[in-house]
Amino acid sequence: MSKKATKETDATGLASEGVASEPQGETQSLVRVKMKKKAHVAGCIAAPGAVVNVTKESAERLVADGVAVILY
Amino acid sequence: MNLDRLDAATILGARVWIVTIGQSITGGSGESNTVSDTVIPELPESYANPGDWITLGKVRTAKPQTDYKTADVEGVDDTGAYKVTEMKLAQKRKLQFSTNDISPEAFQMTFGLTSAIVDGEEQAVFASGNDSLEVWACYELTDAYRTQTGIARILVRGVLSLQNPLEAKSDPAQADYELSVKPNALAMFVAGDAA
Numbered sequence: 001m002s003k004k005a006t007k008e009t010d011a012t013g014l015a016s017e018g019v020a021s022e023p024q025g026e027t028q029s030l031v032r033v034k035m036k037k038k039a040h041v042a043g044c045i046a047a048p049g050a051v052v053n054v055t056k057e058s059a060e061r062l063v064a065d066g067v068a069v070i071l072y
Numbered sequence: 073m074n075l076d077r078l079d080a081a082t083i084l085g086a087r088v089w090i091v092t093i094g095q096s097i098t099g100g101s102g103e104s105n106t107v108s109d110t111v112i113p114e115l116p117e118s119y120a121n122p123g124d125w126i127t128l129g130k131v132r133t134a135k136p137q138t139d140y141k142t143a144d145v146e147g148v149d150d151t152g153a154y155k156v157t158e159m160k161l162a163q164k165r166k167l168q169f170s171t172n173d174i175s176p177e178a179f180q181m182t183f184g185l186t187s188a189i190v191d192g193e194e195q196a197v198f199a200s201g202n203d204s205l206e207v208w209a210c211y212e213l214t215d216a217y218r219t220q221t222g223i224a225r226i227l228v229r230g231v232l233s234l235q236n237p238l239e240a241k242s243d244p245a246q247a248d249y250e251l252s253v254k255p256n257a258l259a260m261f262v263a264g265d266a267a
Contacts, residue, residue, distance in 0.1 A: 030103055035110075038258070042099035043114055043124075047258045050110035053103045 031059040033068040041068075084223070085216030086134035088169055088249075089116050089125035090177075090232065093206040097124050109256060112208050115225065125210060128249065129173025134211070137250075139164040167211060167228065167251040174238065177205060178247040182237040204233040209251050222265040229256035 035041075035050045041062065042054045051071065054062065062068035095107045105111055113124035141161045149155045176189040184198035211226040228251065235248040253259075 040114065042097075042101070042103035042105060044097055044099070044105050044111050045114060045258060047110040050108070052105050052111060054099075055101045055103060058101075 029056050030054065031056050032071040033059050033062055034071055035062075035068045037067045039067045081217065082215060083217035085214035085220070086131045086169065087119060087127070087212040087214065088131055088134065089122055089127050089210045089212075090205075090207045091125055093208075095124065107208065109229065110258065112227070112258060115210055115227065126175075128175045128177060128247070129171035132170045132172060132246070134167070134169035137166040137168050138162050139166075165253040167209065167226075167230070167253065168235070168249065169211075169251075170246055170248045172244045172246055174245050174247055177232075178234060178238055178249075181205070181232075181234045202231075202233075204231045207232045207251070224261060224263045226261050228259045229254045 030053045033041075033052060033054055035046045035048050035052065038045070038047055039062065040046075041052055041058060044052060046052050054068075059068070059070055063070060091107050091113055093107055093109075097105045097107060097111070097113045099105070107113065107124075116122035116125045119127075139162075141163050143159045143161070144156050145159050146154060146156045179185075180187075180189055181200075181203045184200040184203050185195055186200050187195060207230060209228050209230060209232070211228065213223045213226075215221055215223055230251040230253045232249060232251050235250050238245055238247060
């Protein structure tokens with residue numbers, strides 16, 4: 001899980017700086033796709049026929065472009 | 073390609089990175105994938121930032137090696153006389169490179185270890201059946217004499233092995249690697265400076 005520096009305001013209204021874990025709600029849901037064409041996805045170069053995990057947003061874009069199909 | 077056709081004086085340098093089949097690749101949004109025949113990490117951005125690729129050391133010499141089969145083709149040509157031409161067929165391609173930097177992979181192959189070396193963990197010695205690693209290799213040629221920039225990159229799938237086991241003697245140790253190339257649709261040659 002990635003860490004990032006944050007600047008938060010506490011109950012007293014004073015700003016405090018620290019390192020916080022990224023909220024769970026921000027974690028992207030992953031989708032498994034099968035490539036129809038060669039493409040650069042998820043930090044990889046994937047050949048036609050490859051099955052790769054990508055974010056939901058990437059999967060929708062790949063399907064719209066005719067580059068991949070969603071497996072599940 | 074950064075080569076001037078009129079200037080023949082060129083010294084070629086080489087850099088080699090590898091990833092092993094089965095290695096994990098993590099994308100920018102946390103996607104986890106595995107290196108395979110059809111999935112490879114993005115090529116190294118630069119020597120300083122290779123991403124998921126690892127270097128086996130500073131390359132001392134590197135060259136492609138091809139084994140050919142030749143055959144004579146004989147026939148009567150347009151003049152009515154027999155002519156023989158030679159047919160040359162590339163049968164086996166290899167990429168050979170050597171380095172004085174000794175990597176854990178060189179020890180792994182020298183001593184027949186079946187998995188990657190981890191400090192403090194024991195494993196059976198001389199247990200591997202073929203002393204080789206299934207890898208993808210990124211081979212970059214540089215203009216070492218003039219600009220030190222990249223000339224071309226060659227991405228190949230292959231089986232990496234040592235031409236000779238590591239030798240202990242009173243000279244710098246040298247690892248002579250040999251990559252036997254396997255045909256793959258993702259393999260490519262890209263001219264230009266990628267760094």
